[in-house]
Amino acid sequence: MTMSNNEMANLFPDVLICMQISNLEIKKMCFLFLVNYARMKPDFAVKALPILVEDMDDANPLVRALALRTMSYIHVREFVEAMVKPLKALLKDPDPYVRKTATFAVAKLFDHDRQLADHSQLIDRLNGMLRDDNPTVVASALAALVDIWERSETIKLTIDYGNASKIVQILPDCSEWCQTYILEALMSYVPQDSGDAAILAERIAPRLSHSNSAVVLTCIRVILYLMNYMSDQKQITSLCRKLSPPLVTLLAKGSEVQYVALRNALLILQRRPEVLRKEIRVFFCKYNDAIYVKVTKLELIFMLADESNIKEVLAELREYATEIDVQFVRKSVRAIGKLAIKIEPAARLCIDTLLELVATKVSYIVQEATVVIRNIFRKYPNEYESIISTLCEHLDSLDEPEAKAAMIWVIGEYADRIENSDVLLDDFLFSFADEPVGVQLALLTATVKLFIQRPTKGQSLVPKVLKWATEETDNPDLRDRGYMYWRLLSSDPATAKEVIMGEKPPITAESEKLDPTTLEELCLNVGTLASVYLKPVQQIFRTARLRQLVDSPALQKRTLPTTRDLDTQKTLPGLGLPGRIAIPSPRMSTNGSEEGKEGITAAVDAADLYFAGIGRQQMASMTLTGEEHGEGLGLSSPTASQYVVSQIRPQHMVQSSAGEERSGNLLDL
Secondary structure (H helix, E strand, C coil): CCCCCHHHHCCHHHHHHHCCCCCHHHHHHHHHHHHHHCCCCHHHHHHCHHHHHHHCCCCCHHHHHHHHHHHHHCCCHHHHHHHHHHHHHHCCCCCHHHHHHHHHHHHHHHHHCHHHHHHCCHHHHHHHHHHCCCHHHHHHHHHHHHHHHHHCCCCCCCECHHHHHHHHHCHHHCCHHHHHHHHHHHHHECCCCHHHHHHHHHHHHHHHHCCCHHHHHHHHHHHHHHHCCCCCHHHHHHHHHHHHHHHHHHCCCCHHHHHHHHHHHHHHHHHCCCCCCCCHHHHCCCCCCCHHHHHHHHHHHHHHCCCCCHHHHHHHHHHHCCCCCHHHHHHHHHHHHHHHHHCHHHHHHHHHHHHHHHCCCCHHHHHHHHHHHHHHHHHCCCCCHHHHHHHHCCHHHCCCHHHHHHHHHHHHHCCCCCCCHHHHHHHHHCCHHHCCHHHHHHHHHHHHHHHHHCHHHHCCCHHHHHHHHHHCCCCHHHHHHHHHHHHHHHHCHHHHHHHHCCCCCCCCCCCCCCCHHHHHHHHHHCCCHHHHHCCCHHHHCCCCCCCCCCCCCCCCHHHCHHHHHHHHHHHHHHHCCCCCCCCCCCCCECCECHHHHHHHHHHHHHHHHHHHCHHHHHHHCCCECCCCCCCCCCECCCCCCCEEECCCCCCCEEECCCCCCCCCCCCCC
């Protein structure tokens, strides 16, 4: 009957007759039919309106509530207008169940017709229901007001400390869902004093031991919210300790509840690291855990790992690397590598564990280990080079692009320490044309690094690789990088070495952290779908109302993620970092953008002409000017003049004077 189809809708006349039967079960079935087919047959549905209005005066409170609920669900104009008068009366009904139903009906009416709800003063009456004697009615009124507030841009929901204290007082007398409504409404309370926030947080803390996961997560959200208005660090630490047990308890429930709890734990740990600090063992994976639970636990293990528990964590991850699920094994190996970057004193332990896994000669383990070892080399340059020989023994196992690119990077970076680095690169170059772009870019850079560090070994490889990259590829990134290396090596060897072999940007293991603004927003939405996806609410629900911390004298602004991030950005100029270089735009004419487009086209044509003509001559006559590891390495060209494409006047080729001093600013990193 709940499926919309024309055959069932044809039974409307018969259902209207059955609606007059006084039996409650029959009425339920008839009202359900009316809700599903009223919009399909509005003419017949209107005939049921007098019956519903009559039932709202029935002696049985269940019938009154059922009739009102049915009328509120039907989005037909006649039903919406006819509901206002009986709704006002039922808000004062002696039965609390009817009053509870009436509060939700006000929210439904607001959804159907906002102007009608405003003009009929139903929202004011709903606000008065907060003084009702029944806790369930009060909780329902709060839920309806919160729903109306989220849908309206003109209505402001404010709760002072007195009202907040009263609604917290009725929490123990409410059902689990009513407790959720009340806790949700407390997110609209803005503490004006740090002490009030602390008292309120302590009063709702007993809800953390509730058996319902929705109550627990909503209570955690409110406590995290109130912490932003608390100045006493001891109280905050005490509350953080209280948040750990309920999160651990949720892990004893079903896989779906576990996953929600784990995703919220990822969020909470980024905002309050002291939560779950000593609970790492509860996140160790069980053999029967669902794969999505295992992967999330792995992320939490990484976040909670430190120098005190690293041995225990590595032993656990070593076991995970023998699992059957390939993706989980890969993530475990990658976690070991990230721990080496995160915890510097444990880097050697992590590397030894990785080498043990590489010794198993399992293809996907070897490839994942190669990728993470590349990152370790970036974090700790000129350390742990002794493991390079072990990696070189497993070159035949590398068949994935990321692993190949990582190994090629290692060979290029340490070409002066790998005896047969030219032979290894030549083996990879054999399939250059068939490799993905990422591997081709790695091969191009590694070959140039080999030439810079060991000229005699790389002189035969560089010309053909640059020729392939600039003339035999359609990828613009590869071609542009080839041209850049070509010009650097031909014109300014010192700058080439400085750019290509220069200091690398620092690498950290904290790249997965949320943006401070997103983190601050998601902490106000713990327990919602947004906290599972770890994305801003409006990316999940486009019409959702954005939650933000409201300013007050008690708000601890200096502890907010956005404030700390802003302070970090302000300190950057004091670190001696260079300022951003402004790049001028091409000259435009008063006639529009046509001249600018023509100028850019002329510049591109001129550059192609240069590289196709003079560039080939330079490549054909490249000679070494340095020793095996000597300084002054470079590529000489048959002509003394160098040509530069001017960005300001792209229609001209500007010839520089032979004695002109070079600025060296060829590439801004």
